[in-house]
Amino acid sequence: MLKDINFNGLRYFEAVVRLGKVSQAAEELQVTTSAVSQQIRLLEQQFGVLLFRRRNRRLIPTEEGERLYNATSKAFRLMTDVQSAIVRQPQGRQFIMRVSPSFGVRWLGPRIKSFLEQNPNWAVRVDATPDFSDFETEIVDLDLRYGQETATGFHEVLVMQDFVMPMCAPSLLEKLREISDDPMEQIRKAQLIDSAKSVFRWDLWLNRYGGQSLSIPPLYQLRFDRSSMAIQLAADGAGVALESVVLAWRELSEGRLVPLSSQIDVIAYPAYRVVCPPRHTNRRIVRLFTEWVVEQGLEHMTEIRAFLKANGCRVVHEDGPASEGGSDGEKPARPEAQDPQ
Template sequence: MDRLPPLNAVRAFEAVARRLSITIAATELHVTPGAVSRQIRTLEDALGIQLLVRGHRQITLTRAGEDYYRAVTKAMDGLREATVRLTRRTRRTQLKVRAYTTFAMRWLIPRLSSFHAANAGIEVLLTASLDEVDFRREDIDGAIRLGDGKWSGANAYRLVPNILLPVCSPALAKQVRKPADLQRQVLLHSIARPEDWGFWLASTGADKLVDARSGMTYQSSAMAYMAALEGQGFAIAQRFLVEDDLTSGKLVAPFRQAVDMGDFTYYLLTPADRAESTSMATFRAWLLAQFQGTAAG
């Protein structure tokens, strides 16, 4: 037979075969015993095979009925499992969050699995962009942005101290002793952060000797950090984004001088004119907790 059997009848058969009782099966299915008996006969007629032996007070399965019951049970269990997976997925709340590429790659993505593990009902849809955020025109729930904490139409939650310092490979660190020595080294820049080397060099007084614009420029800080890891030069880094590499020794901070950018740092932005959803509140609390205890200097 190349078509499906009558599915209502299959459902009735599964209940009867499992319970070995038409009366109990009828109660489970919220129909009359007579309706169940008719469904069983319909299925047997469609198959051309007897599935049940009806005794005076007992129902037993024929051998064909036992084989068919095992097959039906497996199929229905698979259908139930697929339904549960689907309904769980559709019940998940999608939270749309925007971040910078470097922030996402080096800090947020490695930690998102812990958020999803603790909050199975929330799915974070993460995008990366340098574009300004406009909650009134865009379908996003939150954004991680660098600035002074003042955004029109947004609530701003300060995340982390923004500490700038040069980093390089251990081998290159041996070639410098003081900031002025950088005049003979390759500086690595990010297009998105062209002023960082200038800020740091000015804080050390080496800006008169070292050209803050010299060196190699990359599309993102993540690329500049990768170049530093490969020994191609000195990157000006935001410390929390390279903390793991500094701890492991893959990168070295060759100078003690660092610059705290104060209020100019990373913030989580949420729409000011919308009530905060439970999912956004959960994500915000988790994100802020990740930065608790982050050193300021």
């Protein structure tokens, strides 16, 4: 029962473990050393175990003390986060989102300035992390994530499709064309850059689109768990990457990457989504951001389609393949989405 927990004692205990000495804990807590020692004795009596052992004038937590400290420090951090959220801004004008690292840096980062200018009175925090939010225990307004699955029990809005195709540096393409005019033969001879946890990996793509000539996929030695790294290496001319046009847009638009061949279809499928609990849509800033990011997504898809058309590439639409994880190494999200970037 919560009424049986000595919260004051836990506060003193956490400080002693963190600082290593009763005297330093007492100084931080602005109490006497005897008060700290008394609370530690009360905790040990309550739990019926020793929580510390002495070593070189320092207090070292026992195994039981270490377990208690891990739980206590985690609980204190959570309580501190909640306290900060409550008092962080007048009227709570702070907006927190979580986004996958590559997508946050490569797509959202260059665009979010316009959203900040439209909403100058809001403090905006963006966490670029491969971890999906636990909306029940974390202070997050929404996730901007990648996936094809419907998020059961969650509100979600499709932001845009993704487009996947083989791409490489122009210098490498020239060398491959000297070998063969057949793009599948070029793939066979090229060094393939694999995004190890991507939705569309080379093995799947070759099996589905490579035809009989590539029924046995070639080996590839370059493998990364971040699309950003695979895209950079492809732009440096190290090999052919099967990657996201959305994420490689800067390199493609600047000509540092080019489609391997207009004979190879570009795969388009529903991808980036706003995901949050339905109750979060009551917040005006969540609605404003969702409207803004959907508009940005539509504009970018128009740019991508114009680029692909200019390069003679045909787009085919899919729902996307089944996959156990995303290309940033993420497990399926709580709303059963994947996040490759």
